[in-house]
Structure formats: C-alpha cells, structure tokens
Amino acid sequence: xxxxxxxxxxxxxxxxxxxxxxxxxxxxxxxxxxxxxxxxxxxxxxxxxxxxxxxxxxxxxxxxxxxxxxxxxxxxxxxxxxx
Amino acid sequence: xxxxxxxxxxxxxxxxxxxxxxxxxxxxxxxxxxxxxxxxxxxxxxxxxxxxxxxxxxxxxxxxxxxxxxxxxxxxxxxxxxxxxxxxxxxxxxxxxxxxxxxxxxxxxxxxxxxxxxxxxxxxxxxxxxxxxxxxxxxxxxxxxxxxxxxxxxxxxxxxxxxxxxxxxxxxxxxxxxxxxxxxxxxxxxxxxxxxxxxxxxxxxxxxxxxxxxxxxxxxxxxxxxxxxxxxxxxxxxxxxxxxxxxxxxxxxxxxxxxxxxxxxxxxxxxxxxxxxxxxxxxxxxxxxxxxxxxxxxxxxxxxxxxxxxxxxxxxxxxxxxxxxxxxxxxxxxxxxxxxxxxxxxxxxxxxxxxxxxxxxxxxxxxxxxxxxxxxxxxxxxxxxxxxxxxxxxxxxxxxxxxxxxxxxxxxxxxxxxxxxxxxxxxxxxxxxxxxxxxxxxxxxxxxxxxxxxxxxxxxxxxxxxxxxxxxxxxxxxxxxxxxxxxxxxxxxxxxxxxxxxxxxxxxxxxxxxxxxxxxxxxxxxxxxxxxxxxxxxxxxxxxxxxxxxxxxxxxxxxxxxxxxxxxxxxxxxxxxxxxxxxxxx
Numbered sequence: 195x196x197x198x199x200x201x202x203x204x205x206x207x208x209x210x211x212x213x214x215x216x217x218x219x220x221x222x223x224x225x226x227x228x229x230x231x232x233x234x235x236x237x238x239x240x241x242x243x244x245x246x247x248x249x250x251x252x253x254x255x256x257x258x259x260x261x262x263x264x265x266x267x268x269x270x271x272x273x274x275x276x277x
Numbered sequence: 278x279x280x281x282x283x284x285x286x287x288x289x290x291x292x293x294x295x296x297x298x299x300x301x302x303x304x305x306x307x308x309x310x311x312x313x314x315x316x317x318x319x320x321x322x323x324x325x326x327x328x329x330x331x332x333x334x335x336x337x338x339x340x341x342x343x344x345x346x347x348x349x350x351x352x353x354x355x356x357x358x359x360x361x362x363x364x365x366x367x368x369x370x371x372x373x374x375x376x377x378x379x380x381x382x383x384x385x386x387x388x389x390x391x392x393x394x395x396x397x398x399x400x401x402x403x404x405x406x407x408x409x410x411x412x413x414x415x416x417x418x419x420x421x422x423x424x425x426x427x428x429x430x431x432x433x434x435x436x437x438x439x440x441x442x443x444x445x446x447x448x449x450x451x452x453x454x455x456x457x458x459x460x461x462x463x464x465x466x467x468x469x470x471x472x473x474x475x476x477x478x479x480x481x482x483x484x485x486x487x488x489x490x491x492x493x494x495x496x497x498x499x500x501x502x503x504x505x506x507x508x509x510x511x512x513x514x515x516x517x518x519x520x521x522x523x524x525x526x527x528x529x530x531x532x533x534x535x536x537x538x539x540x541x542x543x544x545x546x547x548x549x550x551x552x553x554x555x556x557x558x559x560x561x562x563x564x565x566x567x568x569x570x571x572x573x574x575x576x577x578x579x580x581x582x583x584x585x586x587x588x589x590x591x592x593x594x595x596x597x598x599x600x601x602x603x604x605x606x607x608x609x610x611x612x613x614x615x616x617x618x619x620x621x622x623x624x625x626x627x628x629x630x631x632x633x634x635x636x637x638x639x640x641x642x643x644x645x646x647x648x649x650x651x652x653x654x655x656x657x658x659x660x661x662x663x664x665x666x667x668x669x670x671x672x673x674x675x676x677x678x679x680x681x682x683x684x685x686x687x688x689x690x691x692x693x694x695x696x697x698x699x700x701x702x703x704x705x706x707x708x709x710x711x712x713x714x715x716x717x718x719x720x721x722x723x724x725x726x727x728x729x730x731x732x733x734x735x736x737x738x739x740x741x742x743x744x745x746x747x748x749x750x751x752x753x754x755x756x757x758x759x760x761x762x763x764x765x766x767x768x769x770x771x772x773x774x775x776x777x778x779x780x781x782x783x784x785x786x787x788x789x790x791x792x793x794x795x796x797x798x799x800x801x802x803x804x805x806x807x808x809x810x811x812x813x814x815x816x817x818x819x820x821x822x823x824x825x826x827x828x829x830x831x832x833x834x835x836x837x838x839x840x841x842x843x844x845x846x847x848x849x850x851x852x853x854x855x856x857x858x859x860x861x862x863x
Contacts, residue, residue, distance in 0.1 A: 214809075235787075254599050258573050
C-alpha cells in the first residue's frame with residue numbers, strides 16, 4: 195500500500211470515530227489527540243478500526259509511541275511491510 | 278466459587294490502618310478533635326491552599342516532594358512543598374497584579390500539569406473561588422459553565438484556548454482576564470490574553486494569603502441534573518477537614534506514602550483527591566500528564582513505587598481488557614492500598630485486583646455535592662465486592678423514602694430507597710450557584726438526599742442500585758441529557774432529540790442519542806455523521822453521543838414530556854413498562 199493510500203485509510207478510520215475531522219487542517223507533526231478531540235475510548239476504538247481495516251495487529255505495548263499522525267503512518271507502513 | 282467477602286488478615290495489612298473500623302473508634306470520633314490536624318492562618322481563619330502547601334513549606338516538609346510530574350515525553354519534574362509554596366504565591370501575586378480581587382471566580386481549564394496546581398492552589402491563596410473545567414469539554418459546555426459561574430479570570434493553555442475558548446470569548450463579557458501558557462514553554466502572544474509565565478516572573482515569592490474563613494467560598498464544581506442547566510455546587514475552605522479526614526481514613530494515607538490519583542482534574546475527584554487531600558497530609562503525589570495507557574500505567578505503579586492508588590472502574594476495566602499478562606509482567610512491591618470511585622465497581626474487578634495485583638480494590642462513594650468520600654470499604658474492614666462500603670466516621674447515612682408531603686420514612690435493612698446523609702459535615706456544598714430552590718430540594722429536615730438509589734445490608738454495607746433520575750454516568754462522569762439534547766437541537770435538521778445512557782462494559786454507560794428530523798430532511802449516512810460531528814464539535818468527545826439513531830418520531834407523554842425511559846427500554850429490549858400516558862401508543 196502506498197503512503198497516500200495508507201493515509202486515506204487511516205483518515206477514513208479516524209472520521210468513523212470523529213466525523214468532525216477535516217483532514218486538510220490536521221497537522222501531522224502534532225500529538226494526534228491534541229489535534230483531534232479523542233477521549234480514551236475513542237482512541238481505543240480508532241486503533242481497533244485500524245486493525246480491522248488494515249489487518250495490522252497493534253500490540254498494546256506500542257500504543258504509547260503512536261503520538262502523531264506522521265508517527266502512526268510510519269509505524270503502520272513498517273508493520274504492513276513486515277507482513 | 279468466590280466468597281462474598283474478602284477478610285483482612287493482619288498479614289495482609291502492611292501498615293496499621295489509620296481507621297481501625299471499630300464501634301469504639303466510631304463512638305470516640307469527633308470533627309473537633311480531627312480539626313487539630315489543621316493549622317489555621319497565622320492571623321486567624323482558614324485557607325485550603327495554606328493548609329495544603331504553605332504550612333508544610335514552613336516546617337520539616339519544606340524539601341519533601343509534593344508533586345512528582347510525569348510528562349508525556351518521558352521527562353519528569355519533582356516539586357517540593359517549599360517550591361510549590363513559592364510558585365503558588367507567584368501565581369497569586371500575578372492575579373493581584375492584574376487587579377483580581379478575593380471572591381473573583383477563577384476558572385481553570387488545564388490538562389494535568391504544573392499550571393493546573395498553580396492555578397487551583399494559587400487561586401485559593403488569592404481568595405478566588407476556583408472552578409476547574411474538564412479539558413475534554415467542547416466550546417458549548419465551557420461557555421455554559423463560564424457564563425453561569427460568572428467567570429472573571431480563566432487559566433488555560435494556548436492550544437486549549439485556540440481550540441475551545443477563542444470562538445466563545447465574545448459571549449463572555451464578564452471574563453476580563455485570560456492567562457495562557459504555552460505547553461512547550463514558549464511565549465504566548467494572543468491579543469486580549471496574558472502570558473502566565475511573564476506575569477509570574479514579575480510577581481514576588483511571598484504573597485499574603487487571603488484572610489478566608491472556614492465558611493468562605495473556595496471551589497465551584499459543576500455537575501449535571503436531568504433537566505435544566507448544569508448546577509454549580511459551591512464549596513467552602515472548611516472542606517479542608519473533610520479532605521484531610523477522608524484521605525487519612527478512607528484512603529489510609531500515611532506520611533511516607535506515594536499517592537497516585539488518576540482522576541481527571543476537571544472533575545471533583547481530580548480536585549479533592551488529585552490536588553488537595555494528599556497535600557493536606559503532606560504526602561507525595563504522582564501526577565501523570567499523559568492519557569490512559571495500560572503499559573504506561575503499570576510502569577508508573579512499579580517504577581514510581583506508588584503505595585496508595587486511587588482510580589476508577591473504567592480505568593480498571595480497561596486494564597482488565599488488556600489482559601492479565603501485562604499486569605503480571607511486573608511486580609508492585611510498594612503498592613499496598615487500592616481504591617476506586619466514580620461508579621459501582623463490579624465484584625469481578627474487585628477480585629481482579631486481589632488475584633492479579635495481589636490487592637483487593639476498595640470501592641467508595643461520594644458526589645460533587647458531598648465534597649469528599651462519604652461511604653467506603655476501608656483498609657481494616659472486610660470488603661464486600663460490589664458494595665460501596667460503610668459510612669466513614671463522622672458520617673451518618675440512611676436509606677429513606679421521600680413521602681409526597683416531603684417528610685422522610687426511614688427504611689430498614691435490605692429495602693431499596695434513596696441514599697441520604699445527615700447534615701452537616703465540613704465538606705458539604707453550601708449552594709447551587711443562583712439556584713436556591715434547587716439547593717433546597719436536596720434536603721429534607723436534617724438529611725441531604727443524594728438522588729442515588731441504594732440499599733443497606735444487615736452488616737451495614739451499602740449497595741448502589743441506580744439513579745433516581747435520567748442522568749448518564751459515563752466513565753464515572755455525570756452527563757446531563759438535557760445539555761446533549763440542547764446541542765443536537767441546534768442542528769438545522771433536528772426536530773426532536775432524546776439522550777439516554779446505554780450500558781457499556783467499559784464505560785458503565787455511553788451517551789446514545791435519538792433524533793427525529795424536520796420535514797425537509799431525510800435520513801442518510803451522511804446526515805448521521807454530520808449530526809455526530811456537530812455534537813462532538815460543540816460538546817467535546819467526552820460528552821457527545823457515541824451512537825445516534827434517527828427515528829421517524831420520539832415517544833412523548835400527552836403532556837409533551839420526552840419518554841427517555843421508553844427509549845432506553847426499547848434499546849435494551851426490556852419490557853416497556855407503563856405506556857398509558859404515551860401520546861401515540863403504537
């Protein structure tokens with residue numbers, strides 16, 4: 195999956211939880227949970243949606259490092275590549 | 278099968294509990310004697326922040342760590358009682374420098390961080406009435422509370438201000454001063470606001486604490502009812518005694534404890550126990566500035582050597598969901614007492630603590646209005662899993678039935694009725710701001726009526742049964758359906774809106790909305806998402822509905838009252854009960 199495609203998938207999952215998100219105004223280098231108003235449950239639902247959409251398993255131990263959208267995209271790309 | 282109680286053996290108690298939980302100790306208890314644990318202002322009077330900070334800073338605890346802040350990036354900072362006294366004085370001095378007078382309402386909209394502590398404690402030192410706001414609120418709940426509370430000063434971060442306050446500023450003519458700080462330590466330059474750090478740099482290390490008394494207003498906590506606007510519960514500086522006594526007896530805090538309260542600072546637990554109570558006892562508080570994360574939390578319990586942990590059912594259920602393996606990967610030798618509040622803790626979770634952490638979890642009960650813990654499973658007592666425990670010393674509870682004429686019938690063991698507390702006690706609220714009638718309705722004679730339905734068993738343990746109204750409790754936070762419905766009704770497509778609490782295995786309840794549409798609109802997936810987006814933008818993630826159904830019409834009584842109860846019964850597939858007053862019983 196190329197980067198643009200992955201970004202679209204991630205944003206669609208995010209909008210499923212937080213439909214108010216406007217991708218154009220989202221800053222990829224800022225903590226995602228500051229950029230988008232997500233409570234703890236939203237965050238877990240978002241990660242579950244990513245798992246379902248992309249088939250990528252995200253272990254609990256990695257949740258903490260997934261701070262910004264850019265970091266999340268790079269992480270998912272690595273996981274996808276690793277199969 | 279598991280037992281219905283967890284008895285405490287002497288071996289299980291690593292330190293002697295502060296509260297022996299005996300009839301003799303209860304008979305000997307007096308608030309007057311406990312009040313000796315407070316110092317009082319040098320010139321007479323009582324001030325919460327002086328008791329929590331300054332008196333320790335002037336004594337042997339001067340270099341003792343008051344706050345251990347754990348930042349999101351892994352950095353940490355320890356603040357001693359001496360330093361906290363200096364910094365809160367600077368904050369109070371900054372307020373005075375702006376001409377802020379004692380009695381002014383200071384709202385604090387902060388995530389966990391040092392500024393939150395400076396705002397609350399420094400504001401109290403300056404004699405302000407401090408009102409903490411939940412940072413996950415959207416602009417609309419913030420505007421409502423700032424307006425009702427006649428907020429004159431607001432402390433918040435630059436990013437929260439930009440995202441949530443800037444757009445409503447025009448609607449708040451009474452809000453004169455806005456103090457901002459940059460989360461990354463930079464300088465703030467937004468017209469119409471002040472840079473907190475600059476103001477504090479200009480203020481002095483010493484500030485004469487405002488001469489408040491036990492009856493002076495201190496904190497304003499907003500809470501929700503079924504109908505109408507949020508209620509601003511006003512507390513007084515004298516609540517220090519309730520905080521002190523409950524931290525000592527319900528949380529069993531000892532001087533060398535490391536205490537961690539995970540409650541959000543925007544809710545009453547985050548203030549009473551996240552800020553004030555541990556400081557009143559001079560113990561060290563761990564302050565985690567990050568959001569919930571299971572790995573991080575277990576790491577904090579272990580490496581910060583947390584000894585007393587006060588958390589909430591939703592957090593415990595999230596940890597359970599992650600699986601025991603993670604918990605068992607670590608050991609927590611310092612941890613000796615775990616307590617929970619916010620909503621009833623299910624027996625499974627109490628046992629999970631016992632089996633996975635090696636410590637049972639002590640549920641307790643209180644409300645915004647009570648100012649502090651009222652009922653608790655305490656350290657020396659046997660725990661009955663699923664029960665909220667027994668009244669603390671100094672507190673008399675009863676299960677009552679309110680008769681039509683307003684008088685009370687005292688109910689016996691096992692009867693379900695409303696949980697009532699005999700007034701007064703030091704931490705009880707003194708008013709709903711500007712709503713005297715609503716305040717009066719909370720009392721019948723000597724008794725405060727909690728609105729919670731409960732029963733008492735033959736051993737004197739209290740068991741939560743439900744709310745006597747339609748208020749939703751999600752992740753331990755009260756959400757008023759009216760506030761959510763009002764926001765939905767502001768959407769041009771919505772004709773009617775009703776909101777219920779839908780049972781949820783993690784959150785207790787989630788907010789579910791039902792709407793019907795105005796004539797020119799038809800239901801679609803796009804409109805559905807648009808409605809959710811509208812609600813989230815206005816209310817914030819923590820209050821907005823997680824689910825929304827569009828219905829042709831909503832059930833109402835013939836007098837026009839929304840039947841939330843019926844929607845809830847339908848949602849849960851339960852019998853619909855008495856529908857004889859329904860407008861269109863179909």
